[in-house]
Structure formats: C-alpha cells, structure tokens
Amino acid sequence: MKLHKWLEESTPEVIRQLTAVQHELEDGADGRDAVLAEQCNITQLLDDLVAIVLPGFRGYCTSSEPRHDLDVLIGTVAPRLQEQIQTVLVHHHATGSGDPQEDFEDDAIAAVIHVLDSLVEVKQALQADLRAAFAGDPAAGSVVDVIMSYPCVLAIATYRVAHLLYQKDVPLIPRMMTELAHSRTGIDINPGAEIGHGFFIDHGTGVVIGETCVIGRNVKLYQSVTLGALSFPKDAEGNVVRGKKRHPNVEDNVTIYAGATILGGDTTIGEGSEIGGNVWLTHSVPPRSRVYNQQPSPLIKPNEG
Numbered sequence: 391m392k393l394h395k396w397l398e399e400s401t402p403e404v405i406r407q408l409t410a411v412q413h414e415l416e417d418g419a420d421g422r423d424a425v426l427a428e429q430c431n432i433t434q435l436l437d438d439l440v441a442i443v444l445p446g447f448r449g450y451c452t453s454s455e456p457r458h459d460l461d462v463l464i465g466t467v468a469p470r471l472q473e474q475i476q477t478v479l480v481h482h483h484a485t486g487s488g489d490p491q492e493d494f495e496d497d498a499i500a501a502v503i504h505v506l507d508s509l510v511e512v513k514q515a516l517q518a519d520l521r522a523a524f525a526g527d528p529a530a531g532s533v534v535d536v537i538m539s540y541p542c543v544l545a546i547a548t549y550r551v552a553h554l555l556y557q558k559d560v561p562l563i564p565r566m567m568t569e570l571a572h573s574r575t576g577i578d579i580n581p582g583a584e585i586g587h588g589f590f591i592d593h594g595t596g597v598v599i600g601e602t603c604v605i606g607r608n609v610k611l612y613q614s615v616t617l618g619a620l621s622f623p624k625d626a627e628g629n630v631v632r633g634k635k636r637h638p639n640v641e642d643n644v645t646i647y648a649g650a651t652i653l654g655g656d657t658t659i660g661e662g663s664e665i666g667g668n669v670w671l672t673h674s675v676p677p678r679s680r681v682y683n684q685q686p687s688p689l690i691k692p693n694e695g
Contacts, residue, residue, distance in 0.1 A: 432563060433570055436551065436552075439467060440551060442463050442509060445459075447537070447544070471502050475555070478560065479560070500558065501558040516550065518587035520543070522589065522608060523592075541577060549568055555567075556582050564581035576596060576597075577595070581601075583603040584604045586609070588607050591611045595613050596614035597611055598617065610644075612648040615650050615652075617637055641661040644664070645664050647667040650665045658675075659674070660676045661677040666680075669681050
C-alpha cells in the first residue's frame with residue numbers, strides 16, 4: 391500500500407483514537423491540551439519576571455534608565471501573566487463537558503498583584519543568596535561572576551518567583567516554571583518548598599528539594615543532595631495521600647555535602663549542623679551535629695601491567 395493511500399484511509403481513525411486517549415487522561419475535560427501548548431508563553435514570562443528581580447540575568451549591562459526599563463517590563467508582564475493564570479484556572483476548574491463555570495478574572499488579578507507586591511521581598515532574598523554564593527565559594531571572582539555563570543542563581547530565582555504563584559494556589563504554572571529551571575540547570579526545586587534568605591547551592595547538578603521542605607536561612611547544599619520523601623501513604627483505594635508533610639526541615643546555618651540523602655516529613659536537621667557526603671538520613675539530628683560516614687579503607691594494589 392502506498393503511504394498516501396494509507397494516510398487517506400487510516401488517519402481519521404488514528405486521530406479518533408488519539409483524541410479518545412487524551413480525553414481519558416484528562417477525565418473528559420476538553421481543551422486541557424490547549425493549556426500545555428502555552429509553554430513558550432510561560433518561558434517568556436519566567437524570563438521577564440527573573441529579569442525584573444535579577445537585572446544581570448539577560449547580560450550584565452547598566453541601563454541609563456533603570457526605572458523606565460522596570461516600568462516597561464512590569465507593564466508588559468502583568469497583563470500576560472493575568473491571561474495565563476486565568477487560562478489555567480478556567481481549565482483547571484472546567485466541568486466534564488469542558489464548559490467553565492466562571493472566568494476567574496478576579497482570582498487571576500489577585501495572583502498578579504500578589505506577585506508584583508512581593509517582588510521587592512524576592513529581590514532582597516536573591517541579594518542575600520548572591521552574597522552567600524560569593525562568600526561561600528572561593529572560586530567566585532565577583533558577584534557578577536555568580537550572576538552570570540552559576541546555575542543555582544537561575545534555579546533559586548525561578549523558585550522564588552514560582553513560589554509566589556504557588557502561594558495563591560495557581561495550578562500548573564509554578565511547576566512549569568521550576569521544571570524549566572530544572573531542565574536548564576539540573577536543579578529540581580519544587581515551588582511549594584519554603585526557603586529562607588542566603589541560600590546557596592554549590593555546583594548544583596542533581597539537587598532535589600521536595601514540595602514540603604522547610605529550609606532556614608544561610609543554608610548551603612552541594613551537588614546531588616536530595617531532600618525527599620519516604621514511601622508515600624495510600625488511602626483505602628490505593629491512591630497516594632496528598633497534602634501531607636513529606637519532606638524534611640533544615641534549620642539555619644546548615645551545610646549538606648555532596649550526595650547526601652535526607653528523607654521524611656518528620657526529619658529535622660538541627661541548626662548549625664554539617665551533614666557529610668553520601669550520608670543517608672531518615673531521622674532528625676540535634677543542633678550543631680556533625681554527621682558523616684566512617685572512612686572506608688580502600689584497597690591499594692601495585693599495577694602489575
């Protein structure tokens with residue numbers, strides 16, 4: 391059979407089956423795939439929001455009119471952000487037939503205002519994060535080096551912006567933002583986590599921070615640290631129970647070295663503690679603890695080749 395003949399005869403059925411499977415995934419809420427098609431808009435919005443609180447993000451240059459630049463950025467971001475929030479709210483609350491019950495304009499506006507009102511606080515937090523990165527890494531030549539080349543800056547800035555939307559119960563968009571940063575940096579921070587000022591992730595690749603983590607001030611992580619959950623409890627029907635505290639707490643002035651894994655919602659790392667590389671923890675440790683594995687005894691043999 392020629393390809394054009396197959397396409398003519400079979401394409402309608404393939405489309406019917408693909409659509410049916412999509413609707414099954416979405417529980418019959420038509421149009422959810424339209425939301426997913428907006429990822430390019432979310433990417434641009436994220437970049438613009440980060441540029442507001444971190445001007446060097448797009449190239450370290452000094453504008454002669456910073457107030458004008460901010461006025462333009464905020465003026466263009468606000469209506470686009472409202473549109474995207476309103477879109478996801480409508481689809482998130484759509485009926486089974488896909489018909490929205492309301493337009494959620496007021497909710498979208500409230501979320502945008504919350505973001506804009508909180509940008510000064512976000513910028514102050516980021517400045518503390520930048521100072522922590524510069525102070526904590528002797529390889530950093532300047533704060534400009536940190537802004538322009540450290541992946542943790544983009545990951546943390548993205549988290550701090552996305553967390554504002556998470557606080558207003560905006561669906562989808564906060565997670566899309568932090569997953570974009572994850573794909574760019576290798577650092578996975580859930581937008582629901584609560585992270586204090588002066589946060590630094592050195593190197594960064596492979597770091598995972600779960601949704602219900604609470605991290606204090608002046609905390610430093612190295613690469614491949616996981617702040618994760620133990621096995622998830624399930625209800626009587628076998629579904630994962632949501633909304634529970636699943637991830638650990640890390641108090642102020644804690645350092646966690648490469649490869650450490652800390653799990654569980656009841657686990658707290660006490661203030662001022664140091665957690666060594668490759669440590670596995672599922673229970674709390676008191677303040678000012680030093681936790682490390684026993685030094686292994688490597689076997690050294692002469693090369694007989």
